[in-house]
Amino acid sequence: MPTIDYDLLTRLETIIKGLKNKKIFIAIAESCTGGYVSNWITNISGASKVFERGVITYSNQSKIDLLKVSASDINDYGAVSQKIAEQMALNIRLYSNVDVGIGITGIAGPLGGTLEKPEGLVYLGFSTKKATCVQRYIFKTDRIRFKHQVLLKVLDFLESLI
Amino acid sequence: MPTIDYDLLTRLETIIKGLKNKKIFIAIAESCTGGYVSNWITNISGASKVFERGVITYSNQSKIDLLKVSASDINDYGAVSQKIAEQMALNIRLYSNVDVGIGITGIAGPLGGTLEKPEGLVYLGFSTKKATCVQRYIFKTDRIRFKHQVLLKVLDFLESLI
Numbered sequence: 613m614p615t616i617d618y619d620l621l622t623r624l625e626t627i628i629k630g631l632k633n634k635k636i637f638i639a640i641a642e643s644c645t646g647g648y649v650s651n652w653i654t655n656i657s658g659a660s661k662v663f664e665r666g667v668i669t670y671s672n673q674s675k676i677d678l679l680k681v682s683a684s685d686i687n688d689y690g691a692v693s694q695k696i697a698e699q700m701a702l703n704i705r706l707y708s709n710v711d712v713g714i715g716i717t718g719i720a721g722p723l724g725g726t727l728e729k730p731e732g733l734v735y736l737g738f739s740t741k742k743a744t745c746v747q748r749y750i751f752k753t754d755r756i757r758f759k760h761q762v763l764l765k766v767l768d769f770l771e772s773l774i
Numbered sequence: 775m776p777t778i779d780y781d782l783l784t785r786l787e788t789i790i791k792g793l794k795n796k797k798i799f800i801a802i803a804e805s806c807t808g809g810y811v812s813n814w815i816t817n818i819s820g821a822s823k824v825f826e827r828g829v830i831t832y833s834n835q836s837k838i839d840l841l842k843v844s845a846s847d848i849n850d851y852g853a854v855s856q857k858i859a860e861q862m863a864l865n866i867r868l869y870s871n872v873d874v875g876i877g878i879t880g881i882a883g884p885l886g887g888t889l890e891k892p893e894g895l896v897y898l899g900f901s902t903k904k905a906t907c908v909q910r911y912i913f914k915t916d917r918i919r920f921k922h923q924v925l926l927k928v929l930d931f932l933e934s935l936i
Contacts, residue, residue: 647809
């Protein structure tokens with residue numbers, strides 16, 4: 613049985629309530645986090661009033677199919693890049709017809725990194741009607757804690773909206 | 775920081791390795807589990823050799839947009855029904871061009887149930903090239919443990935393939 617982090621649940625409850633009160637709908641496109649962020653958000657009863665959909669675009673083809681990410685940009689910049697995070701966030705927002713789109717692409721590790729793009733590198737795209745911006749982090753830890761660090765950055769962003 | 779269930783990770787490692795050896799690719803369409811199943815699968819290093827994509831079709835519109843689930847069937851049978859689980863599993867398999875599609879639709883609770891469709895009800899669709907079938911369960915528990923019970927049924931199914 614899973615262990616439940618009640619402090620985090622309480623933080624998420626406040627965020628969902630705040631977004632709901634402001635009638636803000638969100639959609640999330642995850643790659644390296646594999647559903648971890650969407651899963652936490654949907655742990656809250658009433659999340660359906662805020663969370664419209666998520667996609668877990670693990671393969672390059674799924675990023676092209678579901679998010680219309682540019683295949684030539686994947687080729688030129690790599691799937692783990694500022695360009696792709698930006699397109700993931702913008703396009704999940706537009707195609708889901710929501711207020712806020714979040715795009716996450718990175719290298720969870722423990723393999724797959726390079727000198728230029730090490731394990732733990734992640735780009736987080738945040739798109740609203742006002743702007744689309746990308747944050748870059750390196751979280752050097754194991755695969756599950758990496759996902760958790762990304763979640764905390766997403767929650768910081770969502771709290772900034774309410 | 776998240777608590778890590780190492781026994782479950784070991785079970786998942788064996789499943790991922792088995793599917794990889796058989797060159798079986800999977801895709802998952804989740805509704806009520808909100809990414810929980812995909813998240814566990816992607817906790818394993820090398821999951822990208824098996825897990826092609828996931829979608830978290832929380833709203834009815836997202837089921838129609840991403841999975842081409844029949845809007846009239848949603849209207850006639852409800853989003854939580856055998857019909858919709860079947861379509862979710864079949865269509866995520868076909869549209870993702872993979873060997874195995876999994877579709878999950880249910881009522882995680884604690885609200886949203888009816889006499890006919892109580893909280894905890896879930897339909898699990900499993901689609902392979904041979905057949906598409908649906909299992910029905912009622913897991914009367916809290917929201918997070920409900921997701922976990924569903925995961926265990928999905929793992930039973932995946933183990934049956936290897």
